[in-house]
Amino acid sequence: MLIIMADSTSRSSLPAIGILESLPEGARVALAASGKFSNLPEGFFLMKQGERQDLLCILISGKLSATAHSDASIVELGMIMPGESVGEMNVIDPKKASADVKAVLSSRVWSISKEALDCYLEENPVYGVQLLRSISMQLCRRIRRNSDKMLRQLETASTIYEWLD
Numbered sequence: 001m002l003i004i005m006a007d008s009t010s011r012s013s014l015p016a017i018g019i020l021e022s023l024p025e026g027a028r029v030a031l032a033a034s035g036k037f038s039n040l041p042e043g044f045f046l047m048k049q050g051e052r053q054d055l056l057c058i059l060i061s062g063k064l065s066a067t068a069h070s071d072a073s074i075v076e077l078g079m080i081m082p083g084e085s086v087g088e089m090n091v092i093d094p095k096k097a098s099a100d101v102k103a104v105l106s107s108r109v110w111s112i113s114k115e116a117l118d119c120y121l122e123e124n125p126v127y128g129v130q131l132l133r134s135i136s137m138q139l140c141r142r143i144r145r146n147s148d149k150m151l152r153q154l155e156t157a158s159t160i161y162e163w164l165d
Contacts, residue, residue: 018083019134027127035112040103047101055111056091062107068099
């Protein structure tokens with residue numbers, strides 16, 4: 001797990017963007033108090049594939065890149081934009097990070113540990129369900145996007161193969 005330096009000018013609330021849109025101000029204030037805000041310089045690795053990681057991070061501003069790699073290649077999984085999260089898989093199903101996540105631009109993130117998130121969910125069950133539903137919807141969009149991408153790649157490979165026959 002990488003250590004992120006928290007900044008000293010933490011806001012008291014999370015903005016109503018992305019997966020946080022459905023939460024009212026009071027719920028976002030309570031959630032913000034359970035985690036920390038951090039500033040990431042351009043090029044900083046928030047997460048490294050294969051390393052232990054137990055943080056849910058929400059991008060507040062800036063831009064992050066997610067890539068996965070094998071010994072032979074690197075695959076760009078996508079860009080993370082403000083209001084989107086990373087690390088959600090590991091707070092739900094603790095494993096090692098499945099991708100590298102790096103700041104493409106100077107970025108501001110908010111993060112919460114698995115333990116602190118569990119406490120928030122227990123203390124705020126209604127808002128916790130809303131947050132988990134938003135995270136689930138984001139994950140579904142990513143799965144659909146990647147399924148479409150794989151289908152297009154298969155169709156392209158099939159067309160090339162037919163052309164070569």
